[in-house]
Amino acid sequence: MYTTIDYSNNSKEKYKQLSAQLDALVSGEPNVYANLSNASALLNQFFDRINWVGFYLMDGEELVLGPFQGLPACIRIPLGRGVCGTVAQSKEGLVVPDVNAFPGHIACDAASRSEIVVPLIKNGEVFGVLDIDSPELNRFTEEDLTGLMQLAAVLMKHI
Known part of the structure; x- marks a missing residue:
């Protein structure tokens, strides 16, 4: 069920392996919080140079903190x-190279310098978001965004 990811492969292949690993990890488990908890732990292991990874889930007209690492x-x-x-409002993923340059940035952790956020969509509606922060500027790329969007789609099959 749990395999080692070969980090020597290119980014696309790494995300393909990560998505397959997540799919196997959460397959057959109906509990949303168990699946999100394992997903955040897996991502925390996968990424280096991050200080927070987790989920915010829709609760009425706002997001509420869900399972996370950090x-x-x-x-x-x-x-x-x-x-x-x-x-969550736009339903589009976002790479923020410098969070201090993002208008209205909410500083939950003063150490965070860059961020990537991906919407979690279920039946056309926002279920929540996947949020990953880094203490480095420019930590995340468009390749990360593409890979995490694919990973989010795999995760949402099990939610």
Whole structure:
């Protein structure tokens, strides 16, 4: 069920392997929180140079903190506010090379310098977002965004 990812492969292949690993890890488990918890742990292992990875889930008209790995985080984020709220509202993933340059950025961890956020879509509606922060500027790429969008689609098959 759990295999080692070969980090020497190109980015596309790494994300393909990661998605397959996540699919096997959560397959057959109906509990949303168990699946999101394992997904955040797997991503925490996969990425280097990050300080937070986890999920915010829709709760009415705002996002609420879900399973994560890292320091304590903001609990509620209104739609349209910060990177996570912007992604939830637009339904489009976002790479932010410098969070301090993002209008309305919500600083949950002062050490975070860059961020990538991917929407989790179920039946055309936003279920939540996957959020990954790094203490480095320009940590994430468009390849990361593409790979994480594919990973989110695999995850949402099990939610």
